[in-house]
Amino acid sequence: MTTASGLPAIRESVQWAVMDAPGGSPAVVALAEAAVEHYALNYSKHPPAVLLEEVRGTRNLLSTATAAADRETAHGLRRQVGWLSALLGNLAYHLDDRAGARTHLTLAGALGESTQEKALTAWASGALAMVATARSDWDHARRHAEYGLQHAPEGLRRAQLLGWALLPTLAALKRASEADDVVSESDEIMRSVTELPGRFGYDRAEHRLHVAEAYLTLERFDRAAEVAHESIAAAPDQTPAWVAATLVLALAEARDTPDQAATRALGVLDLIPPPRLRATARNRLTRLGHLLDSSTIASATELAERLRTLPAPIRADGTAA
Secondary structure (H helix, E strand, O other): OOOOOHHHHHHHHHHHHHHHOOOOOHHHHHHHHHHHHHHHHOHHHOOHHHHHHHHHHHHHHHHHHHHHOOHHHHHHHHHHHHHHHHHHHHHHHHOOOHHHHHHHHHHHHHHHHHOOOHHHHHHHHHHHHHHHHHOOOHHHHHHHHHHHHHHOOOOHHHHHHHHHHHHHHHHHOOOHHHHHHHHHHHHHHHOOOOOEOOOOOEOHHHHHHHHHHHHHHOOOHHHHHHHHHHHHHHOOOOOHHHHHHHHHHHHHHOOOOHHHHHHHHHHHHHHOOHHHOOHHHHHHHHHHHHHOOOOOOHHHHHHHHHHHOOOOOEOOOOOEO
């Protein structure tokens, strides 16, 4: 567990370590790795804008030590800078800064390559596929997904790249048969592996979410709703994973039961403060609002008004709301 005050304390410990060893040391490398683990495991506990500031500060501290370190120490620090850059890319994406996300993730992938950190290379490629998918750039999305799969270790990492990176592209391109093959392979892997927690991990809740979204894209609404229920059941209540699965379920219900879909989305807005709503959740809410735009039921009207007045996570001057 972590607290709001515990979050900056991690950066402060890194700062003290760098002050003690300005040219880096094995202890600084170990501390940097521990900081990455802390940020990854507690990613969903903090508003993205707050966590981004902390991860950025820690990365900057390591840059000074890396420049003065010996070859072996610099190699270890550069690997952790790569993982921090991957976190920054994901945070930028969740703040709807897709260009920033692409920048940080490209650096993460390059550092993964130069330090021979295959898991980082694979994960950064998957995240770049996610960013390309968000802008409907299917060609780049598939290239990034396939490149990530070339580097992903067998087992859970392969399932992650299949479900998170490749499946959305195949579904968007209406390549249903290939999408079904990916679902079958990744499901089989997920039945035989141990889940990994944290931002760089992968679990049943996230995997079922991606499968549900693929079915939604393929307009298999009943199947999408069924799998979304599985994702909700596997996710802790009121976490970002729970929000995502709940909104995908609402999208699957919108065609046949609009009142139920709108009520479900209103429940999310009642429970989750605006600063904690990721851009992905906001995009799903916007999509749902468009689907219910012609509905005259009271819940749909209320949802439209709530979405109209929903404050942005970042103000016009660039500060966090």
